[in-house]
Amino acid sequence: MIAGLEDVRSGYDVDCDVVVVGSGPGGAVAAANFAEAGLRTIVVEAGPVVRPEDMTRAAPLFLARYYWEGGLRMVAGDAPGPAMGGRCVGGSSVVNSAIMLKLPQWVREIWSREDGLGPLLDGAELDRAFERVFRACRVAPTPLAVMGRRNEIVQRALSHQRVPNGPLPRAVHGCEGCADCITGCHEGRKQSVDRSHLREPAERGAIDVMTCSHVDRVDLRGGRAVGVSGHVVDPVTWRRGGRFRVRAKRVVLAAGAAHTPVILLRSGISGRGLVGGTLTAHISVGAFAIMDEVVDPWVGATQGWGAISPDIRGLKYEALWAAPSLIGVNWGGVGEPWLRELGDMKHAAVVALVYRANAWGRVRVGLGGGPRLSLRVPTADVHTLMRGLKVAVDGFLGVGARYVSAGMTGVPERFGTPREAEALLDRRIRPRQVKMTFNHLFGSCRISADPRRGPVGLDGGVRGVDGVYVMDGALFPSGSAVNPQATIMALSDVLSRRLAGLAA
């Protein structure tokens, strides 16, 4: 059963074997496994169900309703930038571009070496978990038929720079190339986890999903989890409803790298200062090319084409589009000159760069009780990112772009030649000059064999308390170097199957 607002508005008090907090990629996989093992499972989700009729191409309104903080969440620090995440049943899998890539071998080796994750990563168990996840989400390369010109131009630009490239594998079946991933796939072609993992067990009554329910804390008695408690929030009026309590001996936190540590901290579980203390993120920038030809970038798969940099370890290129009201906010200047430039948007192609930087920070409990995020981005990593950006700019210029813009300060607003783009290699560039985004957050409750490095042990259990587990991106010891959804799901699969006693 999926309980909507009217079912939960006045509050509730229920019992189960396992309560899973968060219905995103980590929580949905864990809940499905617990249900398969015959455990009575309740998923508590802060957001509502997003039905096709709730979706709108008016992006500001969609974000206001279905993203955390209305899509306006910011990461503070030396390069402040947005960090967007879904707040609905299915979590960010409902509002991302569904890219599914396995954790690279070299990152596995780092995680094994630095945090002793060999018992989780070195055998075939994780590979089998990836296979299960990919099968459930119907992962396949983006079909050429739905690429459109924008993806094709990114392909040409990467090939021009001899960067090996290809169609990105995505959890989408029957994509129609409408480039609306970020405001919801109204035809249900995207295999978000509400569809791939929650729907069937919820329909047959093996899982109850309680929506619109904000968890305040994990309830503890004598150092043992006895459930979670919180309050209902109307997702339209934002008014508080009744209080709820879910009694369970096992609590699985899968509320994401921003919220999982905050729930622990509000519960008095600080893990000797480690909870929330090792936040990290991929840093992202975009290159906007204006071509001579008409591109019509609003047609074609949102992120259909991409590449892993062969020269810069941990750097990934991916074609990108979103509603003009999102992708256009950093576009050009202001006033009448900007209005005159708007006609260029139909000539645009965009590539996003995602880099596994050595950026570290912290999640704290903010004034309103929600997460307050901060990160420090090393200047050296920004310079590495700029090297990658130069490759993208040169690639676009090499295939006929009139100009390319990166929306940065302190360098020319537009690059018309590769020589002009050499400004990107200026060693004086500082993080705050770069318009970065931080949409892949991790590490705020690191899993580690070493209790001095992470508050979570190799079984996913939070040290110092019994019955509290973490199964989301907060576990990652460091950046995954690729889009994290597949790894979050696979790790959650391994940990939850072990906890439920299912065959690996």
Place this chain on the structure above:
Amino acid sequence: MKARLEDSLLDVALAGFGAVSEALYPESDCGAPSHRDADMVARARSWFLTLPPESRRLLLALFASMELLGAGFAPALGRFSRLSAARRLRVVERLRASPIAPLKFLGDALKQSTSMIYLSHPAVLAHLGVYKSCDHPGAGLVPVRADALRSAPGATS
């Protein structure tokens, strides 16, 4: 009392939003819709009221302080909305170009949040030439061309 205060804050913030919009999205001869065509203030109001309370308060504070702060520091200046549109545009340009990080952040936030509203109006989307390959519950916002993908060349690597 609290509700009245919030209503007053909303009114001041919308005055600030309107003043910034009028400066950034003026009437022009280039065919782009103006702030008036894009119905900026009414749509901003709807957006503000849809946002979660913390984010709403943040945006209301941003635009309300823009509207009032000048008058607070230099009463001769008056409210932001009383300045000429050209002067308001210069203020936003200077904020965006400021080497002082918080001021630059403020200028960027003004441009970004007003752009979100401007660039999601059907008339603006029509001016951009936006169309889609498939239908959507947001039908009416942009036209749908069922053959859009067939007419676009596929990637061929």
